Amino acid sequence: MDADVTLVLPDGAEKVVPTGTLPADVVRSIGERLLLAAVAVSIDGEVQDLMTPLRKGGAFRVLTERDAESLPVLRHSAAHVLATAVRRLRPDAKIGFGPAIDDGFYYDFEVTSPFTPDDIAAFEAEMRRVTQEKYPFVRAEVDLPEARVRFADDPLKLERLDDFTDPAEIISTYTDGPFVDLCRGPHVTDTGRLKHFKLLSSAAAYWRGDEKRQMLQRIYGTAFFKKDELEQHLFRIEEAKKRDHRRLGKELDLFMLHPYAPGATFWTERGTTLYNLLVDFVRERQQRNFAEIKTPLLYNKALWEQSGHWGKYKENMFLVLDNESGEHEFSLKPMNCPSHYLMYLAKKHSYRELPKRFVTFDVLHRNEVTGALSGLTRVRQFAQDDCHVFLREDQITEEVKFLTDFILGYYESFGLSATLKFATRPEQRVGDDAMWDRAEQSLRAALESTGRSYELKEGDGAFYGPKIDFDVTDSLGRAWQLGTIQLDYANPERFDLTYTGEDNATHRPVVIHRAVSGSFERFIAILIEHFAGAFPTWLAPEQVRVLPISLDQAAVAAAIVERMVAAGIRASLDDRNETLKYRVAEGARMKVPYMCVIGRREADADQVAVNTRGAGEGQKPAPVAVEDFIARVIAETKTRALSLTAGA
RNA sequence: GCUGACGUAGCUCAAUUGGCAGAGCACCUGAUUUGUAAUCAGGCGGUUGCGAGUUCGAUUCUCGCCGUCAGCUCCA
Numbered sequence: 095m096d097a098d099v100t101l102v103l104p105d106g107a108e109k110v111v112p113t114g115t116l117p118a119d120v121v122r123s124i125g126e127r128l129l130l131a132a133v134a135v136s137i138d139g140e141v142q143d144l145m146t147p148l149r150k151g152g153a154f155r156v157l158t159e160r161d162a163e164s165l166p167v168l169r170h171s172a173a174h175v176l177a178t179a180v181r182r183l184r185p186d187a188k189i190g191f192g193p194a195i196d197d198g199f200y201y202d203f204e205v206t207s208p209f210t211p212d213d214i215a216a217f218e219a220e221m222r223r224v225t226q227e228k229y230p231f232v233r234a235e236v237d238l239p240e241a242r243v244r245f246a247d248d249p250l251k252l253e254r255l256d257d258f259t260d261p262a263e264i265i266s267t268y269t270d271g272p273f274v275d276l277c278r279g280p281h282v283t284d285t286g287r288l289k290h291f292k293l294l295s296s297a298a299a300y301w302r303g304d305e306k307r308q309m310l311q312r313i314y315g316t317a318f319f320k321k322d323e324l325e326q327h328l329f330r331i332e333e334a335k336k337r338d339h340r341r342l343g344k345e346l347d348l349f350m351l352h353p354y355a356p357g358a359t360f361w362t363e364r365g366t367t368l369y370n371l372l373v374d375f376v377r378e379r380q381q382r383n384f385a386e387i388k389t390p391l392l393y394n395k396a397l398w399e400q401s402g403h404w405g406k407y408k409e410n411m412f413l414v415l416d417n418e419s420g421e422h423e424f425s426l427k428p429m430n431c432p433s434h435y436l437m438y439l440a441k442k443h444s445y446r447e448l449p450k451r452f453v454t455f456d457v458l459h460r461n462e463v464t465g466a467l468s469g470l471t472r473v474r475q476f477a478q479d480d481c482h483v484f485l486r487e488d489q490i491t492e493e494v495k496f497l498t499d500f501i502l503g504y505y506e507s508f509g510l511s512a513t514l515k516f517a518t519r520p521e522q523r524v525g526d527d528a529m530w531d532r533a534e535q536s537l538r539a540a541l542e543s544t545g546r547s548y549e550l551k552e553g554d555g556a557f558y559g560p561k562i563d564f565d566v567t568d569s570l571g572r573a574w575q576l577g578t579i580q581l582d583y584a585n586p587e588r589f590d591l592t593y594t595g596e597d598n599a600t601h602r603p604v605v606i607h608r609a610v611s612g613s614f615e616r617f618i619a620i621l622i623e624h625f626a627g628a629f630p631t632w633l634a635p636e637q638v639r640v641l642p643i644s645l646d647q648a649a650v651a652a653a654i655v656e657r658m659v660a661a662g663i664r665a666s667l668d669d670r671n672e673t674l675k676y677r678v679a680e681g682a683r684m685k686v687p688y689m690c691v692i693g694r695r696e697a698d699a700d701q702v703a704v705n706t707r708g709a710g711e712g713q714k715p716a717p718v719a720v721e722d723f724i725a726r727v728i729a730e731t732k733t734r735a736l737s738l739t740a741g742a
Numbered sequence: 743g744c745u746g747a748c749g750u751a752g753c754u755c756a757a758u759u760g761g762c763a764g765a766g767c768a769c770c771u772g773a774u775u776u777g778u779a780a781u782c783a784g785g786c787g788g789u790u791g792c793g794a795g796u797u798c799g800a801u802u803c804u805c806g807c808c809g810u811c812a813g814c815u816c817c818a
Binding site: 211296298300304310312344352353429458460463468472476478576611643646672673674676677678694695705710713714 | 743744745746747753774775776777778779780781791808809810811812813814815816817818
């Protein structure tokens with residue numbers, strides 16, 4: 095082993111120090127003040143703390159509070175501070191893991207009785223004390239027997255120690271004041287670095303994520319370097335609650351759920367309008383290159399045995415009792431794929447027809463476990479904008495590009511952007527390795543030919559093939575998995591799908607499974623939250639509300655509504671015996687894009703005074719000729735404009 | 743499915759240690775006919791999720807079931 099390591103500083107200068115030198119000493123040699131500002135260092139992009147001896151050289155950067163890589167270090171330390179506080183107040187608590195996560199950190203504890211909200215508040219107060227006591231994080235490297243002695247009272251840590259099978263692997267502990275944890279690091283220098291944090295919730299979690307193991311109590315929290323960043327984060331959480339589709343779905347009268355049909359949606363008149371508009375939109379986009387079909391909802395189990403679902407997916411299927419046989423021989427379909435194969439099999443196909451794209455909006459049922467159900471994002475009954483492409487192997491690249499553009503273009507029309515994830519073979523799968531090699535290789539090559547960047551999700555593919563997932567980020571920065579492109583060599587084999595090639599011989603097509611919205615239910619949930627219920631005009635269930643000021647204008651207003659409706663606008667009349675103020679307030683609450691007020695002046699001039707959603711209270715509505723207003727709303731609807739313009 | 747919390751009028755929420763179940767909004771009726779973010783008055787509305795148990799008495803305590811929520815597991 096080389097006795098020295100070479101560090102390359104950002105300015106290109108090289109620094110050679112003995113192996114085992116602490117980064118803190120290197121930073122001090124650059125500058126005392128830098129040491130005070132330093133949170134950690136980065137060596138060839140790998141973050142390490144100031145008290146971990148240098149073992150290799152490379153590009154050396156000092157990370158301060160301004161560097162994004164520093165935040166997980168702070169949060170990981172916050173988790174230790176939490177554990178320190180919990181151990182002080184609840185010495186019986188056994189410690190599990192406490193990592194930094196995307197929005198903060200958590201720590202798992204094994205306790206005999208779960209934490210209460212009061213406990214959480216007490217822990218947070220105790221954490222405050224631990225930070226004020228400014229304990230340094232002290233790193234120690236120990237051997238396995240020593241580690242076993244040190245964590246003799248912590249069964250979860252002992253189990254973790256069993257994983258250390260490579261004697262060369264370094265086992266380290268971090269100590270802050272009274273608390274010692276088995277931990278790889280990195281950490282901030284002392285508990286005093288943690289200033290702006292908050293505990294958010296506690297819930298149970300399986301030890302090591304395994305549902306067969308015991309449940310631990312997990313406490314979630316978040317931490318930031320700056321106070322305003324913490325406040326902004328907490329504000330975003332509050333905003334997210336206001337946008338919650340379950341809340342807005344009720345307030346805007348879009349849908350309801352009922353205990354008699356758990357996991358299934360009752361769409362109200364408004365919600366159904368919205369739903370149908372989305373289906374229409376997808377239909378319109380799929381008019382040219384796709385073939386829409388409808389297939390049965392209920393199938394004999396023979397189909398599921400052939401598809402492999404009976405073995406792998408039966409738990410999630412709703413079985414239907416056959417009265418004659420007294421057996422559960424039928425099942426509601428949980429996906430459309432097999433029915434599309436049956437349609438494909440009904441005819442002989444020429445290579446000239448391919449790619450052949452079947453699309454279906456049929457209702458699907460999946461018997462999700464009760465605990466998984468959640469609003470519209472996780473339901474038992476839903477519909478996908480499902481597509482199965484039958485194609486020749488040499489068409490994969492072009493098809494993947496076509497579908498990727500199709501999907502991303504769809505999201506763009508809502509102002510949503512997506513990140514791509516490439517998912518490879520899972521543990522539970524059908525087909526041999528040769529098939530998977532081939533499928534992964536061709537899908538990956540196709541993905542790369544699109545020139546778009548993507549992340550790798552190892553082992554996350556479908557059981558019949560690798561896939562590209564499209565994770566959409568909403569206006570609050572939260573990611574949702576919606577669209578998918580899945581390459582399938584297995585099912586063409588199982589269902590003996592064929593086409594006749596140019597050579598007049600029989601060939602095996604490849605199948606691509608594609609969804610864009612994921613499900614309409616989930617997509618609508620995301621749209622509700624993305625737009626905070628303020629849908630663009632083309633999607634708004636009620637586009638225009640007409641308000642006559644008094645009874646004198648009621649007839650004129652009704653006639654104007656008629657003209658709007660005749661022109662294709664979803665307009666309604668509110669001539670209730672209420673004050674104008676009241677009706678304007680309600681229209682605003684319902685997030686109607688345009689409210690047209692009609693008083694004597696407007697009635698005489700065939701005009702409307704247009705209130706535009708979002709222009710705020712006390713806006714000065716400009717009078718617009720009725721015909722002009724109608725034309726503007728129609729244009730806005732046709733172009734599917736994302737922002738309101740007709741009122742301007 | 744697992745852990746925990748919760749379930750009161752259509753909605754949002756109240757109801758001392760177990761002692762007559764309330765308010766605002768919505769809805770209905772009347773007055774008012776309104777020029778831009780909730781006009782006034784009156785009224786209707788409940789087997790407190792369902793079912794047992796303890797008790798003189800249960801919204802309140804106990805148990806079971808159903809549902810919802812936060813997570814975990816799973817997932818479009």
